[in-house]
Amino acid sequence: MSFINSIRILVALIGFIGALVAPAWLPMLCIVLLALRFSAVEAIALGFFMDMLWLPAGFPHALPLYTMASIIIVWGLEPLRLEFLRS
Amino acid sequence: MAPEFSHRSLHSARAGRRRLLFTTILVIVLIVLDALSHGAVRGAVRSVGADIWTGSSDLRADITGTGYFVSHRTLAEENAALRAQVAQYQEKAAGYDVLAQQNAQLQAALSFSSETHTITAPIVSSFTSSPYGTFLIGADAEDGVAAGDLVISDGGFVIGQLADVQTKTSEVRELFSAGEHVDGLVDGTPVTLIGDGGGNAHASVPLGVHVAAGDPIISPTHGGRAVGVVGHIDSSATSPDQTVYVQLPVNLASLQYVYVVYQ
Numbered sequence: 417m418s419f420i421n422s423i424r425i426l427v428a429l430i431g432f433i434g435a436l437v438a439p440a441w442l443p444m445l446c447i448v449l450l451a452l453r454f455s456a457v458e459a460i461a462l463g464f465f466m467d468m469l470w471l472p473a474g475f476p477h478a479l480p481l482y483t484m485a486s487i488i489i490v491w492g493l494e495p496l497r498l499e500f501l502r503s
Numbered sequence: 504m505a506p507e508f509s510h511r512s513l514h515s516a517r518a519g520r521r522r523l524l525f526t527t528i529l530v531i532v533l534i535v536l537d538a539l540s541h542g543a544v545r546g547a548v549r550s551v552g553a554d555i556w557t558g559s560s561d562l563r564a565d566i567t568g569t570g571y572f573v574s575h576r577t578l579a580e581e582n583a584a585l586r587a588q589v590a591q592y593q594e595k596a597a598g599y600d601v602l603a604q605q606n607a608q609l610q611a612a613l614s615f616s617s618e619t620h621t622i623t624a625p626i627v628s629s630f631t632s633s634p635y636g637t638f639l640i641g642a643d644a645e646d647g648v649a650a651g652d653l654v655i656s657d658g659g660f661v662i663g664q665l666a667d668v669q670t671k672t673s674e675v676r677e678l679f680s681a682g683e684h685v686d687g688l689v690d691g692t693p694v695t696l697i698g699d700g701g702g703n704a705h706a707s708v709p710l711g712v713h714v715a716a717g718d719p720i721i722s723p724t725h726g727g728r729a730v731g732v733v734g735h736i737d738s739s740a741t742s743p744d745q746t747v748y749v750q751l752p753v754n755l756a757s758l759q760y761v762y763v764v765y766q
Contacts, residue, residue: 436552437563440634455519457526464530468537468548470633472676473650473667480534482634487527494523498516 424450428458435466444485451490455497460486546669553627553639553672586754593732593752594658601659601719601729620765621655622646627672630755636680636700638663639672642763648673653725653764656753661722661730662702662761675761678730679704679751687720687730689747696720696730702751704731707744720749726764 431446443466450456463486472478537544624646628639642648652665654675666676678685683698692712696704708714718733731749738745 434632436555436632437559437629439631444634455516455523457522460523460526460530464533465548466634467534468545469552469628470635470637471545472635472637472674473542478635483530483534487530490523491527494520 420453424454424456424458428456428462431458431462432465435462435469440466440470444482447482447486447489451486451493453497453501455494456490459490462486542667542669545667546672549639549669549672549674553641556628556639557641583754583757587757590752590754590757594656594660597660597717597719597729597732597752598658600717601721620647621762622648622765623760624648624654624673624763625760626758630758636677636683636698637666637674638677640675640761640763641671642673643671644668646763647765648763649766652766653728655728655762655764656758657762658753659728660751660753661725661728662751662753662755662758664725665763673763677702678725679749685722685730686724687722687749689714689718689720689733693723694747696749702731702753702755703734704749706747706749708747710738710743710745712745714745714747 427446427449431443431450434442434446443462447459447462450459450462460483463482463484464480466482467480471480533544622642624640624642626638627641630638640654648665648668650665650668653661654663654665655661661678663675663677663680665673667674676683677698677700679696679698679700679702681698681700683704685696685698685704687694687696687706689706689708690712692708694706694708696706698704714733714736716733716735719729720731720733721727722730731751733747734750735748736745737748
């Protein structure tokens with residue numbers, strides 16, 4: 417396993433554990449870090465995991481903000497990743 | 504010509520984008536399914552989360568107990584213990600005022616049944632991890648709890664309300680979670696408390712109302728129970744209102760059990 421993949425797994429792991437025990441900004445930081453470098457499906461999964469854990473009942477009144485944010489960040493950074501990481 | 508250095512070929516970029524698209528669609532479908540099934544997906548995830556939180560208590564204690572964290576841990580423990588002690592004293596002091604007020608209210612409301620049914624429920628999640636001002640308790644419909652039930656502390660202060668009841672766990676929405684509006688009485692004057700998160704709230708109160716630090720705030724919409732105490736007051740001669748900052752005199756992080764009052 418390459419070094420960069422190990423980092424990817426480590427950051428995702430920190431994010432998932434952080435969703436349970438750490439302040440809410442830590443998983444968001446992990447989502448951003450993952451999305452900066454990878455087309456990270458785990459970033460979207462992490463946002464979804466946060467919302468399923470903590471989102472109050474009452475959707476659509478309570479919006480799944482972490483899922484929405486993670487989707488926007490991961491897809492929004494795709495052009496940047498293509499530009500700087502492909503060539 | 505030598506090929507350019509590439510971290511990611513076009514092929515792998517396309518494959519990555521396909522995986523991303525699939526995950527995005529899957530997540531959206533799961534959210535819709537969860538909404539349609541009244542929280543079946545949430546219930547499963549929370550059950551696993553609660554099991555991990557409860558099962559890892561020894562591990563968490565071991566990690567904080569390692570030598571590397573010892574100085575931080577000692578200080579943090581001492582700090583937490585002192586905070587808990589101060590909060591306990593504050594809660595007890597405020598409790599006396601609350602009891603005096605409640606006594607007067609109860610005497611006036613003898614026609615109502617004073618019998619309340621409560622159960623004790625363990626807290627099975629972190630207080631700091633939720634971005635929505637929520638936490639989980641280990642009680643479910645089999646214990647007789649239902650959405651809307653009040654969650655109170657040892658001292659009788661309302662911490663929150665049950666927002667969602669799932670299998671094995673229930674979700675509590677903190678009363679003072681950010682942006683929440685709570686009706687309260689300050690010196691007999693009705694006010695709207697606006698939650699700031701972390702057990703804090705603020706309200707605008709007319710200058711003529713006598714209010715002092717430590718005064719309890721009663722909420723008529725929460726069974727006439729105390730929801731907090733006045734912590735600080737900001738007033739200005741140029742403004743007709745004073746801003747009252749209210750705090751819950753309970754150290755949420757040190758709580759292990761709460762009481763659920765059946766509605």
